[in-house]
Amino acid sequence: MPKILIVGGGYAGFYTAWKLEKWLRAGEAEVTVVDPLPYMTYQPFLPEVAAGSIEARHAVTSQRRHLKKTSVITAKVTKIDHASKTATITPELGEPWEFEYDVVVVTGGAVSRTFPIPGIADNAIGLKTIEEAVAIRDRLVSNFDRAASLPAGPERERLLTVTVVGGGFAGIEVFAELRSFASSLLEYYPQLTFDETHFHLIEAMGRIMPEVSLETSHWVIKHLAQRGAEIHLDTQLTSAQDGRIELSTGESFESDLIVWTAGVMANPAIVRTSDLPVEERGRIKTRADLRVGDDEEFIADAWAAGDISAVPDLSGGGVGGYCVPNAQHAVRQGKLLAKNIVAVLRGEEPKQYFHKNLGAVAGLGIGSGVFQSGKLAIKGLLAWFAHRGYHGLAMPSWERKFRVFWGWWNNFWLGRDIVALEAVQNPRAQFELFAARPKPPAAEAPAPAAPAAAKAAKPAEKEPVAAK
Incomplete structure (x- = not known):
């Protein structure tokens, strides 16, 4: 079976795997998702989580619970070598290993973009x-x-x-x-x-x-x-x-x-360690059909979506001609991406992504x-x-x-x-404060006193002569 590797389990990656489970026939392909976190975060709910209106665990979706036919690996992809169709997977514990794939889907998302402002x-x-x-x-x-x-x-x-x-x-x-x-x-x-x-x-x-x-x-x-x-x-x-x-x-x-929300950038840990083409803003060059490449040519068996990709906005409403990095696009791109992968596997042509922002x-x-x-x-x-x-x-x-x-x-x-x-951010502090510890080893005993015979053998000191 063809092996499909999805790098990143956020919006685009999760929805791609979720819909592939629905549309792939039995035995048609094997899907693997690799992400350092075992859940997808619904980011529009983060402000309400910060304000106590939503329980934190309810704003995330477990990958293993909802991706029942997908192999989920909780680790980082530290290198993508599409020329040899291998990816280096680095777990938190243990040694990195090489993963061979037939199709790669890069959906590594974005991270906060900051400036060198003191403090x-x-x-x-x-x-x-x-x-x-x-x-x-x-x-x-x-x-x-x-x-x-x-x-x-x-x-x-x-x-x-x-x-x-x-x-x-x-x-x-x-x-x-x-x-x-x-x-x-x-x-x-x-x-x-x-x-x-x-x-x-x-x-x-x-x-x-x-x-x-x-x-x-x-x-x-x-x-x-x-x-x-x-x-x-x-x-x-x-x-x-x-x-x-x-x-x-x-x-x-x-x-x-102090809360920083002044911009995002494509995940550099993935973009800078792959041989896929990158545009001037640090995103993976992506066509409107979500294949990696540009209007003139594409890279076979390489796809991208979400915040890490530069997808042309055919509706004309994007910034600089590209889709803005938000949940609306990532979710819809993930769904179309799954359809397009299935279409190509079956010898059909992929469709172009088009979404006009309704509000x-x-x-x-x-x-x-x-x-x-x-x-x-x-x-x-x-x-x-x-x-x-x-x-x-x-x-x-x-x-x-x-x-x-x-x-x-x-x-x-x-x-x-x-x-x-x-205190959950430092959960062992209370335990460490009162935990019993082994006593330090006892100090060495003082050297034994000299034997009496040895003392007697010493010459007697002269008594001072009394003044006449």
């Missing part, structure tokens, strides 16, 4: 993984706990100051969700006041959320300002050293929680959202329901859909869970 690498946290979303939530709640035990003053306000860098959809959503979450937390902390909580969003451009109209983006800014959040437009972050935020406008303030929807905290489709803009509660309905139904598998909707239903009656488990 960012040491103090900021991204929002690309479920672990980062959980850490943001736990940090915010733990900071409220710490601040409540301090007297009013600069240190308390530093703990209650949140800074988000980047005014795209991800940045605005996590910014608004955290503002909503912080406001709800104040009910449980009578020592703290609303005026002591500060939320700053920093955007280098002159507007936020380029996917929506300018009028809608202005409404979002005004809406967040009414909720006590401040957005700095045409402003660059110049330093975050030791948590001190310094802006290009000259303004500065202290912030304990954008964002959640801005409990009971508030924004929806934009063409000139139609919906704001407030109705848009919030549209946001939850769309993403709840888009979550893969009915098992995960049920968990997400059930969690929302419980939160409606019980409120968000405000327990922070920050």
